[in-house]
Amino acid sequence: MITIDEQKCTLCGECIPICVRRILQKGETSVEIIDPAMCLYCGHCKAICPADAFQFSGGNDQFLPVPSKKEIPSPAVFFRFLRRRRSLRLYQDRLVEKTKLKMLLEAGRYAPTGSNRQACEYVVVSGRKALDEVCTLAIRNLQKQGKELQKVIDEYTRKKTPLPEEWASRQTLPPVWERIAGKWQEGVDQLLHHAPALIIIHMKKSIATTPEIDAAIASTQMVLLAETLGLGTCYIGFLIWAIEDSGELKKTLGIPPENKTLVAFTVGYPKVEFLRFVARNPAKDNWVGEFN
Ligand SMILES: Cc1cc2nc3c(=O)[nH]c(=O)nc-3n(C[C@H](O)[C@H](O)[C@H](O)COP(=O)(O)O)c2cc1C
Ligand code: SF4
Ligand code: SF4
Structure with a gap:
């Protein structure tokens, strides 16, 4: 509640x-x-x-003075920092400190x-024992989904009819998931890349007005802060699909059945250091109006 x-x-x-809601007046x-x-x-x-003069019950103490403009990094420094982030798939065998994981959630x-x-809402999984359990359940589920998907693909191929768009974009996945499952049998983790920690964002979609975007923005802030803490991260889209398809995985992670899993990313100390930025396609853009 707010009081004045x-x-x-x-x-x-x-x-x-x-006031965005225009509800204040003299x-x-x-x-x-x-x-x-x-x-x-x-x-x-x-x-x-x-x-x-305003009092916010439950949060008043968070309204601390903002830092001065001098503390804002220059555009060049900030842009180079953004471009420096890479998806990290080679991690040191070392736990991430809980204080650092808490900072990411902040x-x-x-x-x-x-x-x-x-x-x-967030789930933080840390340590190989817990992560191995997640991996086992997720890979088992992806293998199951892969088999179901392959059946559909085979059926369309047999009938010589083109796959609907939603299936066409996924037709390369069954062999990828089979390979991940095979490697897991050999003790190689190609799903979570042997990372020491994992963060998942989920939410009750009925509360949010823009759930997917909210989770994407939150995770972007988190992975960028991770870089400043000397940590690397990698988004794991396959895990989201597995969690959404597996009640057992949701239960293991403490995600309520009605909640939707929106983002998952691994966290850990890098075993490697990239030396160069990478290339990206030029932006497809359309400029409307006046510019100087
Ligand atoms: C996906 C998304 C959509 C938003 N849409 C609107 C909008 O249509 N109009 C608006 O005034 N603010 C919009 N906002 C701003 C939010 O109201 C704002 O982020 C929130 O009140 C928190 O305030 P802050 O951004 O100053 O921290 C949007 C924010 C997000 C993340
Ligand atoms: S009155 Fe409410 S909506 Fe308006 S600025 Fe304050 S907190 Fe935001
Ligand atoms: S002092 Fe000014 S800004 Fe603060 S509540 Fe009164 S009118 Fe609003």
Whole structure:
């Protein structure tokens, strides 16, 4: 809940235009919230108030002063930092400190979310014993899904009819999943790359207005912070499919059946160091309006 300390409010009016929901207006002695039910709890009013007149129950202590502009990295430094991130698939055999994993969750927690719903929930798995269990269940499931998918592909091939688009993009997957399963039998982890930790983002989709985007933004902030902590990461899309198809895996990970798994990525200390940036395709772009 938000309240306004009438004694502190100077009626300067700065909070009024910043409110996305336009629910603040000047009253006799202080600003008033005209429709509290519309509030997003975005915190912008308190963050801008020179008199710190707003009180947020459950979170007031997080409104600390922002760092000075001098602390913002230059565009060149920041852009080079963004380009430096690579998907890491070779990890040191070393656990990631819990304090660092907690920092990653904090980076996710402070990410923007559609309508400020903050619906992301996290699972952190650390240590090979727990990860081996996840791998075993996930690989078993992917092998099952691969067999089902192959049956569909074979049926279309037999009938000489082209595969529908949704299946066509997946037709290379059954042999990939078979190979991962075969390697797992030999003790080689080609699913989670022998990483020492794994983070999964899931959520009750009915809470969020933009679930996939929210999880993607949260994870982006997390993997970038990981780089600053000397850690590497790799998104694991196959694991999401396995979790969504396996009630047993969801149970093992403590993900409620009704929640949707949206992102999974491995975390650990790199065994290798990349020397160069990589190439990307030119952006397909379309510029509309005036530019200087
Ligand atoms: C996927 C997504 C969609 C959003 N859509 C809108 C929007 O349509 N209009 C708007 O004013 N803000 C929009 N926002 C901004 C959120 O309301 C905002 O991120 C949230 O209130 C938290 O505030 P902050 O970004 O200042 O931390 C969107 C944010 C996200 C992540
Ligand atoms: S910004 Fe603060 S002091 Fe100014 S009108 Fe709003 S609540 Fe009052
Ligand atoms: S928290 Fe956001 S939506 Fe609510 S009153 Fe303040 S600025 Fe407006």
